[in-house]
Amino acid sequence: GENVEQHPSTLSVQEGDSAVIKCTYSDSASNYFPWYKQELGKGPQLIIDIRSNVGEKKDQRIAVTLNKTAKHFSLHITETQPEDSAVYFCAALLFSGGGADGLTFGKGTHLIIQP
Amino acid sequence: EAGVTQFPSHSVIEKGQTVTLRCDPISGHDNLYWYRRVMGKEIKFLLHFVKESKQDESGMPNNRFLAERTGGTYSTLKVQPAELEDSGVYFCASSPFFGTGSYNEQFFGPGTRLTVL
Numbered sequence: 001g002e003n004v005e006q007h008p009s010t011l012s013v014q015e016g017d018s019a020v021i022k023c024t025y026s027d028s029a030s031n032y033f034p035w036y037k038q039e040l041g042k043g044p045q046l047i048i049d050i051r052s053n054v055g056e057k058k059d060q061r062i063a064v065t066l067n068k069t070a071k072h073f074s075l076h077i078t079e080t081q082p083e084d085s086a087v088y089f090c091a092a093l094l095f096s097g098g099g100a101d102g103l104t105f106g107k108g109t110h111l112i113i114q115p
Numbered sequence: 116e117a118g119v120t121q122f123p124s125h126s127v128i129e130k131g132q133t134v135t136l137r138c139d140p141i142s143g144h145d146n147l148y149w150y151r152r153v154m155g156k157e158i159k160f161l162l163h164f165v166k167e168s169k170q171d172e173s174g175m176p177n178n179r180f181l182a183e184r185t186g187g188t189y190s191t192l193k194v195q196p197a198e199l200e201d202s203g204v205y206f207c208a209s210s211p212f213f214g215t216g217s218y219n220e221q222f223f224g225p226g227t228r229l230t231v232l
Contacts (some may be wrong), residue, residue: 004157036223041204042225043119044158089158101171102148102160103221 002027004092006106014114019077021109023090030092033073034103035064037085047088048075060071079113085113117141119224121207127230131193136227140189140209147190147223148210149182153203164190165212176201197231204228 003026012021025033031052036044050057050064052071059065062078077084087110091103128134140147140181149161160179163171166187175182179198184190194201208221 026158031122034220041225043208043225045223059229077140102150102163102174104160105150105158107157
C-alpha cells in the first residue's frame with residue numbers, strides 16, 4: 001500500500017519568512033495530493049491540492065509543487081502570518097475510475113510562526 | 116450549510132468498556148469516511164461508506180470495531196471492548212458522489228478524542 005513520509009515534524013519560522021514542508025510517497029500510481037491544515041480543536045481543512053498531471057499550483061501565498069519522477073511534493077507558504085500557525089498534513093491518493101477511497105496521510109508538521 | 120459534526124467531542128472510558136462514536140455528514144454527501152490519529156502518528160484511514168454500503172473497510176484494525184450507516188445518513192463507529200491502544204482522535208469526513216470518474220474534496224469533522232484508561 002501507499003506510504004507517505006513528511007518532514008519536518010516541527011518548523012519554526014519568523015513572521016514574514018517562508019515555510020516549506022516536504023513529503024515523499026511510495027506508490028508511483030498515486031495521482032492526487034492534497035494538503036490539509038488543522039487548527040486547534042478543529043478537523044483538518046483542505047488548503048490546496050494537486051493532481052499528477054500538474055507540476056505546480058499556486059493560491060495566493062500558498063503553492064504546491066510535485067515531482068512525479070522523484071515521488072516528492074512540497075508545500076510552500078510565503079509571507080507567513082501568525083494565523084498560519086497550525087499542523088499541516090500532506091496526503092496521497094490513487095484515485096481510480098471506481099470512485100474515491102481513503103487518503104494516506106503523512107505524520108504532520110507543526111508550523112510555528114514566531115512574531 | 117452545516118459542516119460534518121461528530122459526537123461526543125471527548126470520551127474517557129475504561130478498558131473493556133464499549134463506546135459508540137457518531138458522525139453526521141454534510142447533507143447530501145453519499146461518501147462517508149472514518150479515520151483515526153493515534154498520538155504523534157499519521158491520520159489513518161479506517162473505512163469508507165457510499166450511502167449505506169461499505170466500499171472499503173481495509174483499514175479497520177480488528178473485529179472489535181464495528182461501523183454502520185443505516186439509511187445512508189449518519190454513521191456510528193462502535194468499539195467493543197475497548198483496549199488501551201484504541202486511544203486517539205477519530206475523524207469522520209464526507210464528500211459528495213457525482214458518479215465514477217470524479218473525485219471530490221473530503222470535508223472533515225472536528226473529531227472525537229477517545230481516551231481508554
